[in-house]
Amino acid sequence: MIRIFTALLLLGTLCTGSAAAREHRLTIGNDDFESTLLAADSRIRAVSLLDKKNGAELLAPNGEPLFEFAVNGRTVNSDMPLWDYASATEEKLANGGTIVSYTFTGRKWLQGLRVTLDREYFPDGAFLRERLRLRAARPGTFRLTNVGNRNRFIFPRYTFAQADGDAPTEMRIGTYGREVLPGYDPARADDRRPDRNLATCHMFHPDFIVHRLEEGVPCEVKGPFLLIPTRTHRILTSYEHASQDCSYMTLRPQTVNTALSDASQGVKGDSDLVTDDDLWFISTGVTQHGDRRTVSWRIRRGGYLDGEAIPAERDYETVWSTISVLAPGEDPSDAIREYLLHRITDNARSREPHFYYNTWGMQRDSSPNMREAFTEKRIAHEIALAAEMGVDIFIFDDGWQQTMGDWRPHTERLPRGLKPLVDSLRRHGITPGIWLSLMGIDPALERARRHPEWIIRDRRGKPYAAQWDFPACDLVGGFYDCILDDLKRLTDEGIRFFKWDAINTFNSAQPGLGHGSDKHSRKERIDRYNYLIPFYVTRLMRELRAYCPDVVVEIDLTEPERALIGLMPLQEGKFFWMNNGASGYGDYSTFRTKSMRNSVNATACLLPPEVLTYAVYPHNKSPYAAQRYNLNTILQAGHGFWGNLAATSSSDRRYVRGTVEKARRVLRHVAGRPLRIEGRIGASPETYLQAAPEKGYALFTAFSGSPTEHTEHIALDVRQVLGVLNHAYTTNSDGVCLDLQFAAPDDTREAFVVGNGNSGIRILSSTGWIDALDISPNSLRIRSGDTTRLHVALPEGAQNVHADVPFETRSDGTLQLRLDAAQQATVSWQ
Known part of the structure; x- marks a missing residue:
């Protein structure tokens, strides 16, 4: 109102x-x-x-x-x-x-x-x-x-009354882990020590800091979240900008890498040194005066240039800030989840869970020059294999383009352009997606020669060697309109999902590009540019969605220098959080997906899994159960594959598809619900659960660092539960029980609890695992995974019960059936 x-x-x-x-x-x-x-x-x-x-x-x-x-x-x-x-x-x-x-x-x-x-x-x-x-x-x-x-x-x-309560707690999302344990040798691929701190494996992770207030002394925090107690309430605050920590530019010799590899990522050049303070643009401040607390949001640097004119043709804007008054007993994580899923954005498509495939892992596995592997023939084959796996989105990664900054199909590798591949994806019902190094440019291009002022340069006037040793363009100047036109053209060609890579902290100091002139110091121009980057990237997403409403963009945050670790990009898109199945980045555990799973394990309290993507290798099948372990890692977060699908068998792909379809069936009902996590990475066990108790749906995955047994109880309205796929179970009055047995180190289990749509039909228990369950108004279809005994409750008033397998009717009207492995059965009634 x-x-x-x-x-x-x-x-x-x-x-x-x-x-x-x-x-x-x-x-x-x-x-x-x-x-x-x-x-x-x-x-x-x-x-x-x-x-x-x-x-x-x-x-x-x-x-x-x-x-x-x-x-x-x-x-x-x-x-x-x-x-x-x-x-x-x-x-x-x-x-x-x-x-x-x-x-x-x-x-x-x-x-x-x-x-x-x-x-x-x-x-x-x-x-x-x-x-x-x-x-x-x-x-x-x-x-x-x-x-x-x-x-x-x-x-x-704002000044809050009766606010002489507990200390405020700062919650950061952008701390980048660089710590390496003493004695750890990254050159040894067999270093699998259990004390390896996976929070420091090539990823951003959260940090929580309690601040003790002193009377009258301002306390400034980076956040972006701050929990502020009063005597009677808890106030949760945030701001929407960038808030990275430990994200320094990497100072390396100016060398050219002859082979395309992840080692050639990062920013190289005669860099301006960057500290955490240089990347702290907005602060949330708290000052205590008696029983009053004043909370404020302050621009620290880069918000404007000294003497910058307030525009007449458009608005000068601050970032958005938020205040939530938590209800008694409300978990701050619940308030943050609601905010990031539904309130920060009106682009609902960016929060939908979709399983996607990205070609980069295949390219890494197929060729010493990854881009050369991207040919029409090879990608067409990959599309067919990905369709067998049941993916929703297929992303063309680095190699589809003519060159960096010329975002047209490569004339030799894709002589017919993107159209045949896009058409193939559409026939399979798969959404076409594409990768861009958004700011990268080949200096030989005409646009680079025509606009040398766009190219970001170091102190000596030489272009930075940015991603894969290509220069990068200044997004705040005229290059913005150029790249927007490129993106619009790609949507005209059918692209509906974008992966934007390499948006780094480049320290652009060029005068005359919208962030300062010769009258301002180099440091002022850099601060203004770094402050504006989240605005311009988010605006780019917004204008692209205005042009094509069903477009979704994910921002790659897999390197320490990424400029957009903060809340503003979530106004429009989502984050790609972990790189390359953790390969080569210090996770040398039995299964390298441990560090990727840490993305959700560490951040789920602040970032709901629906805003994070990451990708695993579906072709890994050894050591024991690697494919299942990798697959289970992405069921509740990440939802991505990359790898050499040609190395998988048709049975592998059927297995992946079956699991993905079961997960998708449940995710439809549980997406956006709290993700309950018990146990850190490598624990015995380590469990993940999303549930819609009132609907009878739940998605459960579990991992264990060592052989063990564990009983899991999932609280649900058992009257709404049809049954459980992929694991034996029993039910009681308030939910489902799973007796988990982990047979080997780094073992995994999964279970998909499906609801009955209030139909009254229920499978109360199964001694073996069920592969498929489907109901119609007067029938139940079952396919077993292994030999099992089923206890089935029919809807009230069911008569003339028939089954195509032998069954026994108990005194309470329920049925007992026995199925052999992979056997199908139908129960019907009137």
Whole structure:
């Protein structure tokens, strides 16, 4: 709801000089909360954040100003008598959210400046998302200026009452692990020591820091999440930008790699040194004053250049920030999951679980020059094999293009272009996807020669050697429109899924490209560019989706230098989180997918699995049970394959397809539900569960570092459970029980619990595993995996029961059947 309690707007009869005409109570909210701004006496104040269910007001009276920034050398804030309320608009989003935009105009020396506060809320939950926009009536009239040689921009800022509670907890998602255990030799592929810290295997991982507050001393954290307790509530905050740690540019000799390999990744050149502080753009601050806590979001660097003009033709925008008031007993992980799945984006397709195949693993396995393996004949064969595996998306990786930056099909390897491959994928019902090194460019290209200013250069004026020793282009300048045209053309050719690689921290310092001129220092231009990159990449995704609504983009975050580890890209797309099945990156355990599984094991408390992808090798079949182990690693997160499918047999591919179809059947019902994880990587056991208890569906996978036995109970409404695929089980009054037996080190098990659609038909137990279950209004079809005894309960009132195998009717009306391995049976009734 949006409420504007103003006599002037409602009646239109009062003069503009009256007190009533100058006071506007601007309230948004739902049944759970209300948030109110008061525009009165030419000031703007945040006066209420009300927990309606408990009747509790969270904000302190007379709190700090809602916003503050420096313009034309003077600091202004919302509490100064400089603002006239102008208008309110409302926009309904596809995700159920509503954005209410309040516009204010400047008074006195700020006349001609417009400030707009965007405030987003949803039909339920105490959740508020906000952004501030500035626009000038005439170009060059107002300029954002530094204070003490630093950006000065704060928005929003709230002062909470009765907030002398526990210490705030910072939650980071962008810490990159580089630690190597003493004595570890990465050259030894057989180093499989169990104490290997898989959190440091070539990936970003979360970090949690508790901050003790001192009276009156500001505490600034990187986040992007911060949990702030008060006496009565817990406030969860976030901001949507980049927030990487330990993501330094790699300083290497300027060499050219003759062979294409992952060792040639990274940024090489006479680099500007980068520290964590250089990559800290936004901070969340907390200051304690007695029983009050003031929370604010501050631009630390790169938010604007000193003297940068506030635009007249478009808006200057801050990042979005959020506040969630957690319900009593609500887990912060649940609030974060809801936010990242549904509230940060209205692109629902980017959250759908799809199983995909990427050609890069095949290319690595097939040729010393990986790009040369990408031929029409070879990829057409790979498409046919991938279709046998039942994948949903097929991604053309590096090698399809003419050269880096010329994003047209290679004339020799793909003489007929992409069309035959895209058409083949469409016939198989598979979505075509494609890889791009978004900013990479071959310096021999005409566009590179025509626009040398686009190419990012080091201190000596030489192009950085970026991914695979190609230069990279500055995305903030005119290159943006060029790459957008390339992407649109690819969607015209049928591409609907993009993998954008190598968006690194390049430290672009070129003047005249939208992030500074010769009047600004090299450091200022670099900071502005690095701050703007998440905006431009996210905008690129948004404009591409506006052109083709069913496009999904994933951002590759598999290297330490990646610039987009943060929340902003999740407004439109998702993350590719782990590289190359962990090959060559320090995971020398029995199965290299351990470090990939760590992606979800470590991050699921902050990033739901639906926003993460990674890929495993389906062709690995040794040592014991490797294919099953790899496959189970991607069932509940990742959902990706890459590898040499020609090395698989038809029975391998049938096995993969059968497992994928079972997982897909369950994921339809459990996707977006909490992922319960018990046990860290290598534990005995280590289990993963997503369930929809009220529907009777659950997806369960388990791994064990050593031989062991374990009993797993899955709490479900057992009346809704049809049965369990892939594992023997029993049921009781409140769920399903699995007796797991892990026969060898690094063994794995999986189970797919399927619901009965409230039909009343239930298989109460199975002594062996079931391969298939299907129901129609008056029949049940079963295919066993091995010899099993089944206990079946029919719908109430079922009569004239018939089966095509012998069965026994018990005194309680249930049935008992025995099936041999791979036997099919049908039970019917009236």
